[in-house]
Amino acid sequence: MEIQAPKGTKDILPQDAYKWQYVEGILREVSKAFGVREIRTPIFEHTELFLRGVGETTDIVQKEMYTFKDKGDRSITLKPEGTAPSVRAFIENRLFNEAQPTKLYYIIPCFRYENVQKGRLRQFHQYGIEMFGSKEPSMDAEVISLAMEALKRLGLKSLSLNINNLGCPKCRPKYNEALKSYLQENYDDLCDVCKTRFEKNPMRILDCKEKSCNKITKNAPIILDYICDECNDHFTEVKKYLDALNIKYKIDPGIVRGLDYYTKTIFEILNEDFTVCGGGRYDKLIEEIGGPEMPAVGFGMGLERLIMTLEQEGIEIPNEGYIDLYIGSRGDKAKMEAFILAKKLRELGIKTEINHMGRSVKAEMKYANKIGALYTTILGDDELENNTLKLKRMSDGEQFEASLNNIESIKNVLK
Ligand code: ATP
Ligand code: MG
Numbered sequence: 001m002e003i004q005a006p007k008g009t010k011d012i013l014p015q016d017a018y019k020w021q022y023v024e025g026i027l028r029e030v031s032k033a034f035g036v037r038e039i040r041t042p043i044f045e046h047t048e049l050f051l052r053g054v055g056e057t058t059d060i061v062q063k064e065m066y067t068f069k070d071k072g073d074r075s076i077t078l079k080p081e082g083t084a085p086s087v088r089a090f091i092e093n094r095l096f097n098e099a100q101p102t103k104l105y106y107i108i109p110c111f112r113y114e115n116v117q118k119g120r121l122r123q124f125h126q127y128g129i130e131m132f133g134s135k136e137p138s139m140d141a142e143v144i145s146l147a148m149e150a151l152k153r154l155g156l157k158s159l160s161l162n163i164n165n166l167g168c169p170k171c172r173p174k175y176n177e178a179l180k181s182y183l184q185e186n187y188d189d190l191c192d193v194c195k196t197r198f199e200k201n202p203m204r205i206l207d208c209k210e211k212s213c214n215k216i217t218k219n220a221p222i223i224l225d226y227i228c229d230e231c232n233d234h235f236t237e238v239k240k241y242l243d244a245l246n247i248k249y250k251i252d253p254g255i256v257r258g259l260d261y262y263t264k265t266i267f268e269i270l271n272e273d274f275t276v277c278g279g280g281r282y283d284k285l286i287e288e289i290g291g292p293e294m295p296a297v298g299f300g301m302g303l304e305r306l307i308m309t310l311e312q313e314g315i316e317i318p319n320e321g322y323i324d325l326y327i328g329s330r331g332d333k334a335k336m337e338a339f340i341l342a343k344k345l346r347e348l349g350i351k352t353e354i355n356h357m358g359r360s361v362k363a364e365m366k367y368a369n370k371i372g373a374l375y376t377t378i379l380g381d382d383e384l385e386n387n388t389l390k391l392k393r394m395s396d397g398e399q400f401e402a403s404l405n406n407i408e409s410i411k412n413v414l415k
Contacts, residue, residue: 008114008122010304019307019317023154024107027127027301030150034142036103036129041085043109047075053084053289055260057201059209062193064112078111081259082128083282083298084289090132091291100133107303119274119305127306129279130298132286137234140265140281141241143297147269147277148247150301155315159276162252163242163267165235166203167227169284175226176202186216207256222253234264261285265297271309277301324351324414325391326368328361330380337404338379344407350414369394375414379404 005011012020031038047067054060066078079085086104089095095102106128114120129146131139144161151159167175179202183190187198191210198205206217227235242249249267257266257278266280279299286294310317325345329338335355342352353373355364361378368376375391383389387404391413402409 008116018319022317023307026153027150030146030153031105034146036105039086039089039104039106041089044076044078045085047077049084049088050077050080057197057204058260060112064114066111066113080110080112081300082106082108082126083130086130087286087289091289096292096294102132104130119308121304125303127301127303130296132296133294135295137237138241140238140297143299144267145245145247147299154310156309156313158313159269159271161249161267161269162255163249164252164255165224165227165231165264166262166266167223167231168263171226171228171231175223178221182220189216203256224253231264238265274305276305276309321372321374322351323353323371323373326373326376327354328364328378329355330361334379334384337384348411
């Protein structure tokens with residue numbers, strides 16, 4: 001029996017890898033433009049980190065984590081998201097003692113045991129941003145503008161930005177009471193998971209994906225009517241900064257987001273089918289995970305969904321050919337020369353391939369054509385004797401001469 005990849009995982013094959021490299025390249029560039037530096041944390045962490053950092057009443061913790069005991073009987077979890085690990089590393093490595101703010105990005109695989117469907121995998125990838133140390137609304141706006149700039153550089157135009165404000169520990173209890181008294185009437189119709197959320201974290205019910213719960217929460221009271229003056233002022237300022245950059249947004253009082261740690265600003269960037277990017281402010285998380293009191297804001301962007309959107313919009317991703325020159329050969333002596341020549345050309349940055357399949361010259365040329373080699377040449381006794389090389393440009397068949405013992409003359413043709 002053939003072994004298949006686990007459900008909800010995907011191979012990225014060589015013929016598609018260029019798309020990922022291109023997208024990741026742009027994301028790294030945008031990060032740099034904003035003075036954001038990369039952090040790399042382990043693929044797995046102690047389960048405890050996500051219980052504390054993501055929140056016990058979230059879908060992730062309640063249903064989706066890949067958790068197992070290692071041979072030392074420790075409970076280990078594969079990263080379901082990148083924020084809690086970044087915060088853990090920030091605290092453990094005492095980065096809070098350095099000049100603030102700390103601006104981090106990562107490109108990581110994430111693991112969630114989900115119902116697999118279009119745009120919903122069990123191993124997926126995220127580009128994430130975390131900015132620690134600033135409570136200023138300009139920081140929220142900078143994080144949002146970074147996400148928008150990334151999408152713009154990728155050529156995406158159809159995505160829309162929704163923002164909301166979730167309040168803070170000062171104003172949220174009042175809202176939770178209002179929400180609970182509203183939900184109380186329909187308690188029996190809530191799904192089983194939401195029943196457990198009712199006491200601990202009723203807001204989480206607003207984010208439930210069950211239809212029966214959606215029906216109940218449709219007319220629930222909204223948080224924006226309950227936020228305190230401080231949260232309200234913060235929201236007004238964030239909007240001002242976004243306006244200053246001409247970033248278009250819609251206020252959507254219905255968005256809650258799937259993680260417990262958010263305070264104040266939250267946002268989502270979506271297309272017609274799904275959310276590509278979600279993020280917000282999480283001023284209590286660093287403290288929650290054992291660090292100093294320190295505000296923070298960030299986002300996670302799903303790369304599979306991002307690439308799907310690029311394809312849906314028909315945006316062409318540049319695909320640079322992977323071979324500049326294919327060197328065919330006739331006979332053992334010529335093959336050895338081709339082998340040595342390839343090494344020298346590669347040292348000059350010319351992507352070169354030779355025949356390792358013992359094919360006929362005709363079959364070699366067919367192969368070179370198939371892989372999209374820009375130039376081909378064939379080495380045989382004549383070429384070795386005369387020290388010449390005929391380079392054929394594959395796009396139009398034009399031939400160019402170069403000298404076999406003058407690498408520069410070959411390079412000059414190819415450039
Ligand atoms: P959703 O509501 O779609 O489940 P989420 O709130 O769980 O999303 P986040 O935890 O905020 O998502 O993750 C940020 C981004 O990561 C999402 O906006 C999405 O693009 C991507 N993402 C999340 N879960 C998956 C998944 N299972 N497969 C593919 N991409 C995902
Ligand atoms: Mg989810």
